[in-house]
Amino acid sequence: MSDETTFPAAYVPAEIETKWAARWEDEGRYRYDPKRPRAETFVVDTPPPTVSGSLHMGHVFSYTQTDVIARQQRMRGKNVFYPMGWDDNGLPTERRVQKEFGIRCEPGLPYRAGWTPSPAGKDAKTLEEVSRKNFLEACRLQTEKDEQKYEALWRRLGLSIDWTQQYATVGEHCRRVSQASFLDLLKKGRVYSAVAPTLWDTGFRTAVAQAEVEDREQNGFFHDIRFEVEGGGDFVISTTRPELLAACIAVVAHPEDARYKRLFGKSALTPLFRAAVPIMPAEHADPEKGTGIMMICTFGDVADVEFWRKEKMPLRQIVGRSGRLEAVEFGSDPFPSREPAAANAAYANLKGLYPKQARAKTVELLSAAGALVGAPKPTVQAVKFYEKGDQPLEFISTRQWFVRILDIKEELLAQGRKVAWHPEYMLKRYEQWVEGLNQDWCVSRQRYFGVPFPVWYPLGEGGAPDYARPIVPELSALPVDPQADCPPGFSEDRRGRPGGFVGDTDVMDTWATSSLTPQVSSHWPFDPDRHAKLFPADLRPQAHEIIRTWAFYTITKAWLHEKKIPWTNIAISGWVVSPDRQKMSKSKGKAVAPEDLLAAYSADALRYWAARAKLGQDTMYDENVFKVGHRLATKIFNASKFTMLQLQGAESDPKVGSWSLADVREPLDRAWVARMRGLLRDAGGDFERFDYAAVLLYLETAFWDFCDNYLELVKNRGYSAERPEARKSAVAALEWTLKCFLRLFAPFLPYITEEVWSWRFARSEGRASIHAAPWPASEEAGAAGAESDRLFLVARAVLDKIRTEKAAQKRSVKWPVQVLDLEGRAGDLEAVEQVLGDLASAGNVVAGGLRRRVREGAEDAPLGVRVELAAANEPPAA
RNA sequence: GGGCCGUUAGCUCAGCGGUAGAGCGCCCGCCUUACACGCGGGAUGCCGGGGGUUCGAAUCCCUCACGGCCCACCA
Numbered sequence: 001m002s003d004e005t006t007f008p009a010a011y012v013p014a015e016i017e018t019k020w021a022a023r024w025e026d027e028g029r030y031r032y033d034p035k036r037p038r039a040e041t042f043v044v045d046t047p048p049p050t051v052s053g054s055l056h057m058g059h060v061f062s063y064t065q066t067d068v069i070a071r072q073q074r075m076r077g078k079n080v081f082y083p084m085g086w087d088d089n090g091l092p093t094e095r096r097v098q099k100e101f102g103i104r105c106e107p108g109l110p111y112r113a114g115w116t117p118s119p120a121g122k123d124a125k126t127l128e129e130v131s132r133k134n135f136l137e138a139c140r141l142q143t144e145k146d147e148q149k150y151e152a153l154w155r156r157l158g159l160s161i162d163w164t165q166q167y168a169t170v171g172e173h174c175r176r177v178s179q180a181s182f183l184d185l186l187k188k189g190r191v192y193s194a195v196a197p198t199l200w201d202t203g204f205r206t207a208v209a210q211a212e213v214e215d216r217e218q219n220g221f222f223h224d225i226r227f228e229v230e231g232g233g234d235f236v237i238s239t240t241r242p243e244l245l246a247a248c249i250a251v252v253a254h255p256e257d258a259r260y261k262r263l264f265g266k267s268a269l270t271p272l273f274r275a276a277v278p279i280m281p282a283e284h285a286d287p288e289k290g291t292g293i294m295m296i297c298t299f300g301d302v303a304d305v306e307f308w309r310k311e312k313m314p315l316r317q318i319v320g321r322s323g324r325l326e327a328v329e330f331g332s333d334p335f336p337s338r339e340p341a342a343a344n345a346a347y348a349n350l351k352g353l354y355p356k357q358a359r360a361k362t363v364e365l366l367s368a369a370g371a372l373v374g375a376p377k378p379t380v381q382a383v384k385f386y387e388k389g390d391q392p393l394e395f396i397s398t399r400q401w402f403v404r405i406l407d408i409k410e411e412l413l414a415q416g417r418k419v420a421w422h423p424e425y426m427l428k429r430y431e432q433w434v435e436g437l438n439q440d441w442c443v444s445r446q447r448y449f450g451v452p453f454p455v456w457y458p459l460g461e462g463g464a465p466d467y468a469r470p471i472v473p474e475l476s477a478l479p480v481d482p483q484a485d486c487p488p489g490f491s492e493d494r495r496g497r498p499g500g501f502v503g504d505t506d507v508m509d510t511w512a513t514s515s516l517t518p519q520v521s522s523h524w525p526f527d528p529d530r531h532a533k534l535f536p537a538d539l540r541p542q543a544h545e546i547i548r549t550w551a552f553y554t555i556t557k558a559w560l561h562e563k564k565i566p567w568t569n570i571a572i573s574g575w576v577v578s579p580d581r582q583k584m585s586k587s588k589g590k591a592v593a594p595e596d597l598l599a600a601y602s603a604d605a606l607r608y609w610a611a612r613a614k615l616g617q618d619t620m621y622d623e624n625v626f627k628v629g630h631r632l633a634t635k636i637f638n639a640s641k642f643t644m645l646q647l648q649g650a651e652s653d654p655k656v657g658s659w660s661l662a663d664v665r666e667p668l669d670r671a672w673v674a675r676m677r678g679l680l681r682d683a684g685g686d687f688e689r690f691d692y693a694a695v696l697l698y699l700e701t702a703f704w705d706f707c708d709n710y711l712e713l714v715k716n717r718g719y720s721a722e723r724p725e726a727r728k729s730a731v732a733a734l735e736w737t738l739k740c741f742l743r744l745f746a747p748f749l750p751y752i753t754e755e756v757w758s759w760r761f762a763r764s765e766g767r768a769s770i771h772a773a774p775w776p777a778s779e780e781a782g783a784a785g786a787e788s789d790r791l792f793l794v795a796r797a798v799l800d801k802i803r804t805e806k807a808a809q810k811r812s813v814k815w816p817v818q819v820l821d822l823e824g825r826a827g828d829l830e831a832v833e834q835v836l837g838d839l840a841s842a843g844n845v846v847a848g849g850l851r852r853r854v855r856e857g858a859e860d861a862p863l864g865v866r867v868e869l870a871a872a873n874e875p876p877a878a
Numbered sequence: 879g880g881g882c883c884g885u886u887a888g889c890u891c892a893g894c895g896g897u898a899g900a901g902c903g904c905c906c907g908c909c910u911u912a913c914a915c916g917c918g919g920g921a922u923g924c925c926g927g928g929g930g931u932u933c934g935a936a937u938c939c940c941u942c943a944c945g946g947c948c949c950a951c952c953a
Contacts, residue, residue, distance in 0.1 A: 010913095010915090011913090011915085215949090215950085215951080215952085218952090220952085222953085237953070238953065239953055240952070240953070241952085241953080252953090284953095285953080286953085289953065290953055291953090292953095293953085294953035295953070296953085297953095300952075300953070301952050301953080302952085303952085303953080304953090381951090381952050382950090382951055382952055383952060384952075392952095423883095425882060425883070426882090428881065428882055428948090429881090429882075429947095429948060429949085431881095432880085432881060432882085432948070432949060433948085433949075435949095436949065436950070544947080544948080545947085545948080547948085548948085548949085575947090577946090612890095612891085613891095616883085617883090617884095618883095618884095618946080618947090619890090619891095620889090620890060620891090622889085622890060622902090624889085624890080624901090624902055624903090625890075625901090625902085627902085627915095628901065628902070630915080631915070631916095634913075634915055634916095635912095635913075635915095635916095637912090637913080638912045638913035638915095638916085639912065639913080640912085641912055641913085642912030642913080643912085644912095645912070646912095693892095694892085697891095697892065697900085698892095700900095700901090701900075707912090707913090708917085708918090711912085712910095715912090800919095803917095803918055803919070804918085804919065804920095806907095806908085806918075806919085807906080807907065807908080807918050807919035807920080808907095808919075808920095809907095810906080810907050810908075810919095811907090811908080812907090812908050812909085812910065812917095812918090813908065813910050813917065813918060814908095814910045815908095815910095844910090
């Protein structure tokens, strides 16, 4: 019985938290139960963090917010599906491995068995080249190490993840689902491969998608260059990229520009290369900008690409995949020249240079040729970069796989609106992005550590691949590696031979896989039953900067595959910003390791900090808030201990016996239960809207109210054996209240609440874990809760007056009150009468010190309270 | 240039039509048998500026300023 209630003497979070984390794992506390029906299930589409070294406080922040929601759903009786994925796909990993081990993939090299990567020396300048297979092994080694580290942190933080539901985006399962997705889109005619100008990162030597591009401000110069007009005359164009002069295919001005109108139809001669290019009208030429006439090159920017495409112009690609200017031959197609010898001589100076070097050299040559007008004029321009790259992007014509999306923008907008966005205004970001789309989704990457395209190409008799007739595998054969596996109907010895086949060498964009996380969880299309139970998911938590990528692509894929939305709710978390207003993950604050903070404070304290921020709202990194969280947990520990001592005391009193909420008969207790009922009602409603932060705010306030006021008012009665029924009422209210508070706090502070729950309620309630206990609904308050909380509020107000008087006179809290004089309307006094016993006891009012006076009239006058302290801290002799 | 969010006490934030709030910090006290990792009390605000709607505006509308973010801008 009561003597079984035991608790530690002091709150030591590290002990409590490691103990429970281990126990939850042993018990499989957070396992998803595949046997329960869809209606009882809550599916979280967890973000797979990029495995690139270490997690930071931004992760702790957003993952905690999701966990709070998941835990509350679980307590509401839901069968929570809460998986964890690791995004170890693609460039971030390759880049990291390159740095860690000082190696680089050279697909031509043979595999070296038994080779293991070793950490790169500090001053290793050159990268060791290794085979594709060795490189992939190094990638896997690195990511597995990281994933273990990540998992340990998540467990320590108390995320209620079902660790049996793990996946990695390069893992076999994800490769299967990603390849199935590709084949489905191929069947539906939604993907196509084409040779087209594509955004190309010369540093990584891969194509990238529109969504991965960001603008960066760069300092540059306008160079004014004189072009001759064939047949006489000249004009000056102003350009920031003179190095593309050799790639010039036309010169354009606005159709209505009077300065250049007469030149349309004529040809201009490029300086240095003496190529005749047409002078044409083009709407996108802005007469206000530069000199109003500009050159079109293949390719300087999107406008060039569009113009080139529309006018079906020749392709003069001079920037190669490595970013260097490639060898070209003037005087032969597609590089015409009136003076080939001079052109080739000029170009010889540029060949092999990177754009920046070529720019300087070109300017030099132009100057020497007298084609440069005036001095360069400095300007700041927005230049497109791959978000992970450090070289400006180039448009390079290459063969890539694209998903056709430009024709379904309306449908995608409609799908986005079917999802409930939290906060709602984040939908705008999505809409704006979809409306601004101007390229199909380029999904192929010229990388190694990723999901290969499951296609082979037949080779013609001349040995050229036939890209129009790709060979695809059966679904059951997935995943395949077309560079290692044979296509159906072929044998390995036909690889690369005329009449044989060749495997696609590219891998998929990382988003091609992560856009399928709901399907990865549901095992689409391989397990229709599971898919029906887990798709669409209930909640997608994610950050706002990847709305245009992750959210967008996920909605797109769900639409293309099944004409569905991927989830019913999307919750957008804010950022953690450091005091200098920088995003934490990008500032020096990144150096703050979550592991250290967990050790210095506690998981509950960090969770408290994270849960105080509303969805979508950025939060300041502030260690003071950890302290507040820690204090709250300590208070829960102490107040619970005290409450349970009261319960034990009453239990050992045979005149009290057992109790239930129906035994709450004292007016003060009933008023308190009514206050709790309001709290329960609000908490339920706000969680419904995922507004956990609001709940935490007033839950905390209510809990301190409990500790500072109700507990103080009731504790003497709870202790005293004088009136058994009144004592029973007190402990009944106290026990119920504590059970409510613990459960309300459980999603936020899973450790301290579990610890306290285990002292007594795990047994008394028949719930081994608080996290399996039911979320307290307001109906739990029963009949007492249906009344008013007014009496409690009145008692609290009078107690405040007593405290204020004692503080003013610098007396201790227990200093006796000689006279407590209340003055008010008859009805009010009658009400106060009911709680006077508790008040006198809490305020230490001496026997006979209570006075009441009826005041006439004054309809809404507040209760008058006069407090007179005793002269000495000794009750006067009775 | 377009869009979104924000601007409330020294700091971090709640409040979003009816007399300005919390925590931290600061100041003054208190060993009261759950907690001194505690308890009680106190001071602190042209609620960014201007205009409007209303009996009444921190709260609704317009406008400006500042800060942040997303997108566009590459000749």
